[in-house]
Amino acid sequence: NAGVTQTPKFQVLKTGQSMTLQCAQDMNHNSMYWYRQDPGMGLRLIYYSASEGTTDKGEVPNGYNVSRLNKREFSLRLESAAPSQTSVYFCASSEQGENGYTFGSGTRLTVV
């Protein structure tokens, strides 16, 4: 049982570069999320998708875009990376009526 799979696990970018963080879940969940985690700031919601074909902004969406490619996959794109986007990124999924989220293992991103 893979659960939620995130790739890559680590990435170093130069300022201005772009990249896409991939996330896939095999639990047939409708809802998927992208969070970032910074020291002292906790987990903050970037974007979420309540179902295939829908996406909505969270608390900190600026500088990011997302795509819900199908029910399984939810990607996060940084078009022009900035040092302020250095963080650990977590993808998660859930199903309404079930309890809590299942998290992926995270992507540690450094922008220099």
Added chain:
Amino acid sequence: QKEVEQNSGPLSVPEGAIASLNCTYSDRGSQSFFWYRQYSGKSPELIMFIYSNGDKEDGRFTAQLNKASQYVSLLIRDSQPSDSATYLCAVQSYNTDKLIFGTGTRLQVFP
């Protein structure tokens, strides 16, 4: 005011003691409450959830909810060094799947 507040710690307790972790929230429409444990460098994992006022026990863990006071807590009995981690409180409002997380409390259990 943050929506979900936790003391960042560290909370240090001796092995075998009871660790008490606290969380307050601001949204009175909150319906579901979760406790996640996060080891350093790892992703959060769900350890408890509670919906109704009162206590809910699962092994060494007890979650306590007081909606009138907008307060949720997690008690860990017979604390072990392996319990040393950051504990995240998360709150879910009515009719949404989104969770709002606190910043977490770091727990240290020393032998």
